[in-house]
Amino acid sequence: MPVITVPQAFNEDELFVDLAPIVGQSLFLKCEGFNFAGSIKLKAATEMVEAACREGVLRPGSVLVESSSGNLGVALSMIAASKGYRFLCVTDSRCNLSTRLLMEALGSEVHTITEPDPAGGFLGARLDYVRALCASDDRFVWLNQYTNQGNWQAHYRTTAPAIARQFPQLDVLFIGAGTTGTLMGCARWFREWHRPVRIVAVDSFGSVIFGGRPGRRMIPGLGMTVRPPLLDEAYVDDVVRVEEADAIRACHRLARRGFLFGGSTGTVVNGATDWLERHDASGLTAVAIAPDTVYQTNWIEAIYGKDVLSRDFDVPVQAAC
Numbered sequence: 001m002p003v004i005t006v007p008q009a010f011n012e013d014e015l016f017v018d019l020a021p022i023v024g025q026s027l028f029l030k031c032e033g034f035n036f037a038g039s040i041k042l043k044a045a046t047e048m049v050e051a052a053c054r055e056g057v058l059r060p061g062s063v064l065v066e067s068s069s070g071n072l073g074v075a076l077s078m079i080a081a082s083k084g085y086r087f088l089c090v091t092d093s094r095c096n097l098s099t100r101l102l103m104e105a106l107g108s109e110v111h112t113i114t115e116p117d118p119a120g121g122f123l124g125a126r127l128d129y130v131r132a133l134c135a136s137d138d139r140f141v142w143l144n145q146y147t148n149q150g151n152w153q154a155h156y157r158t159t160a161p162a163i164a165r166q167f168p169q170l171d172v173l174f175i176g177a178g179t180t181g182t183l184m185g186c187a188r189w190f191r192e193w194h195r196p197v198r199i200v201a202v203d204s205f206g207s208v209i210f211g212g213r214p215g216r217r218m219i220p221g222l223g224m225t226v227r228p229p230l231l232d233e234a235y236v237d238d239v240v241r242v243e244e245a246d247a248i249r250a251c252h253r254l255a256r257r258g259f260l261f262g263g264s265t266g267t268v269v270n271g272a273t274d275w276l277e278r279h280d281a282s283g284l285t286a287v288a289i290a291p292d293t294v295y296q297t298n299w300i301e302a303i304y305g306k307d308v309l310s311r312d313f314d315v316p317v318q319a320a321c
């Protein structure tokens with residue numbers, strides 16, 4: 001029985017879902033959203049804040065500031081509240097309303113950028129805003145998830161060994177890419193493991209992490225409009241790109257079996273099943289990392305139209321006891 005005194009002390013690291021009955025392929029999903037912040041970003045947030053405390057960067061009176069599409073913002077809001085720091089999150093108009101309300105409920109200030117930078121998009125505009133804040137007042141402390149080594153080290157220390165403990169015969173690991181903290185931490189750890197593991201990165205169409213042209217993306221979390229500074233492609237064996245509409249369908253497919261996961265997880269599951277279909281996957285031990293749990297439908301029809309959900313998954317699941 002875990003008994004905790006601070007919210008960041010609880011994080012379920014041993015939970016996996018066997019997706020075979022749902023997707024018809026052998027695939028295990030590592031669930032990362034079961035903590036008080038609701039997403040995988042709790043790990044990076046904890047690691048970065050603890051390092052800043054150890055190094056004396058965070059001091060009484062410091063105000064944390066970070067650019068986030070939402071999930072890191074919630075995690076930092078929680079940790080800041082628990083440690084008695086103020087936190088200002090710089091997000092943009094794609095951030096879910098419920099995510100913004102969560103941050104505010106935890107006592108954080110949220111600044112929402114509504115105009116993308118002509119060259120750098122929303123991310124460029126958010127980073128300019130953070131830099132201007134830091135230049136205006138030296139109480140601001142920017143952990144900078146895009147360059148902070150603690151971001152990937154959190155997954156090197158926790159996520160990868162937790163997967164290896166449960167799957168000593170692991171062959172292939174599917175990891176969603178945003179800042180690439182999760183990807184690089186797991187990829188580095190498995191490179192040093194006793195057996196080779198194929199590291200497959202999953203990205204959204206319209207993201208430029210692995211090259212290509214930028215395009216519209218509405219699901220927050222995965223994907224970037226610039227190349228992530230943490231990324232070292234030498235550790236990545238393969239890349240799968242997923243259309244947002246397919247990610248949404250994957251969320252619905254899981255939800256129809258009672259598993260409510262977020263858009264990042266839908267993206268990773270769709271990318272993984274697509275890759276497994278295209279490769280000779282029989283006998284492979286495959287794991288995908290599910291970064292989030294909360295799924296919202298309110299904006300989907302408005303953006304993608306009614307048909308996006310009706311095509312494949314409006315067929316009722318056969319009842320069984």
Ligand SMILES: Cc1ncc(COP(=O)(O)O)c(C=O)c1O
Pocket residue numbers: 039040041069070071072176177178179180181182183220221222262264291292
């Ligand atoms: C829900 C969710 N999934 C995945 C990611 C991407 O993870 P990483 O930044 O470690 O690449 C993020 C990043 O913010 C996220 O919020």
